[in-house]
Amino acid sequence: MTIYNIYIxxxxxxxxxxxxxxxxxxxxxxxxxxxxxxxxxxxSIKSFVSKISPTDIKEGFLCYKTSKYALHxxxxxxxxxxxxxxxxxxxxxxxxxxxxxxQVYVEFVVKNPLCRLSEPIQSELFKSKxxxxxxxxxxxxxxxI
Amino acid sequence: MADETLxxxxxxxxxxxxxxxxxxKNKEKEAKDEDLSVIEYIxxxxxxxxxxxxxxxxxxxxxxxxxxxxxxxxxxSAIYKKQIDNLRTNHQGVYVLQDNGFRFxxxxxxxxxxxxxxxxxxxxxxxxIRGSLANLxxxxxxxxxxxxxxxCKFHIQVQRS
Numbered sequence: 001m002t003i004y005n006i007y008i009x010x011x012x013x014x015x016x017x018x019x020x021x022x023x024x025x026x027x028x029x030x031x032x033x034x035x036x037x038x039x040x041x042x043x044s045i046k047s048f049v050s051k052i053s054p055t056d057i058k059e060g061f062l063c064y065k066t067s068k069y070a071l072h073x074x075x076x077x078x079x080x081x082x083x084x085x086x087x088x089x090x091x092x093x094x095x096x097x098x099x100x101x102x103q104v105y106v107e108f109v110v111k112n113p114l115c116r117l118s119e120p121i122q123s124e125l126f127k128s129k130x131x132x133x134x135x136x137x138x139x140x141x142x143x144x145i
Numbered sequence: 146m147a148d149e150t151l152x153x154x155x156x157x158x159x160x161x162x163x164x165x166x167x168x169x170k171n172k173e174k175e176a177k178d179e180d181l182s183v184i185e186y187i188x189x190x191x192x193x194x195x196x197x198x199x200x201x202x203x204x205x206x207x208x209x210x211x212x213x214x215x216x217x218x219x220x221x222s223a224i225y226k227k228q229i230d231n232l233r234t235n236h237q238g239v240y241v242l243q244d245n246g247f248r249f250x251x252x253x254x255x256x257x258x259x260x261x262x263x264x265x266x267x268x269x270x271x272x273x274i275r276g277s278l279a280n281l282x283x284x285x286x287x288x289x290x291x292x293x294x295x296x297c298k299f300h301i302q303v304q305r306s
Contacts, residue, residue: 111150111252113157113266114259125254 003140004069004085006130008105010118011079013039017121019130021140042073042081062094076101090139104130149226156249160184160265181268188272189279196277199223209303212281213240220277238303242274243296250295263291267299274299 005020015035027034042061049061063072065088074082074097082097108126109115115123134140167180199220206212217229221244231243249266253259267289275287278301286302 108252111153111157113161114253114262123254124256124258125252128255 002087003090003134003137004087006085006100006134007035007038007081007083008121009035009039009042009081009083011081012118013043014118015039015120016080017126019127021134038083039081042083072097074098074101080105086139093139096137096139100130100133104133153249153252156269157266159187159269164265181265184265184268185272185275188269188274189276190272191269192273192276192278193280194276195224195273196220196280200281206281209238209283210234212278212283213242213301216274216277217242224273238305240301240303242299242301244299245296247295247297250291250297254294256293260291260294263294263297264289267291267297271299274301 002022004022005018007015008017010016013036015031018031018035029037045064046061050057060075061073063070065071068088069085070088070090070093072084072086072093074084074094076082080101082101084093084097086093104126108123108129109121110117112123112125115121115126121127163181163183167183171180200215203215206215213232213234217232221227221229225244225248227244227246227248229242230245231241233241233243247267247270249270250263253263253266271287271289275285278285278287284304286304288300290298290300292298
């Protein structure tokens with residue numbers, strides 16, 4: 001069970017942060033192109049999900065799964081989007097994303113006066129806290145399956 | 146619970162506001178050093194008044210060292226939710242208070258990043274210490290030294306007349 005990488009977007013689509021732990025295959029695009037592609041996909045899927053939904057929609061798009069990996073999505077009320085790619089056996093990822101927002105992003109980015117909220121995150125402290133948090137998760141292991 | 150966050154956010158907005166004001170006023174002059182004296186004075190007034198509130202039930206302090214110990218324990222816990230980690234003195238009026246997890250610096254960084262910005266966030270506290278001691282009849286000079294965030298040292302020099 002492992003976590004491959006994480007993307008954090010703000011409400012206007014700017015990539016604030018990207019970190020990878022276990023990525024085996026690159027996409028062949030630059031980071032900006034990949035970020036734009038990811039954001040465009042999220043936007044379209046969210047709108048598609050809410051239009052096609054046969055019942056009242058509560059949370060909307062949560063994740064997609066392929067035979068090799070799963071992409072989990074979490075959006076905060078303020079429009080921040082957290083995307084996490086994990087393997088298909090991981091459980092409870094939604095809570096993980098919520099905790100990353102509560103305990104790492106809010107503490108070390110929102111409360112840091114030198115981090116401006118619509119700019120890519122430069123703080124080393126945020127990076128190391130996020131790293132430490134992810135590595136202590138039970139669904140993370142350094143070997144990929 | 147929310148008041149801790151509120152205090153931190155308010156503090157950083159005060160710092161930003163004072164610095165922006167300075168930038169507007171000093172557009173013609175080249176102000177290289179940031180003017181933190183306004184923030185320090187805000188801290189001074191705050192400290193002056195809060196010490197009345199915090200010591201209203203306590204008897205008088207035996208001596209200066211006792212006062213310093215009070216600052217390190219009760220006073221610091223009431224404001225920053227923890228105690229000072231290390232107090233040193235040369236018994237000649239110079240005291241060094243070391244806090245290894247200073248509340249306003251723990252969110253900034255874990256070492257050397259953003260070190261140039263650190264003085265702005267300790268100026269208020271220097272003022273609070275100076276104000277509190279002034280109301281306890283100890284006139285002093287307080288400066289702060291930040292080498293490795295989030296730990297921070299406050300140097301207090303008592304001025305005897």
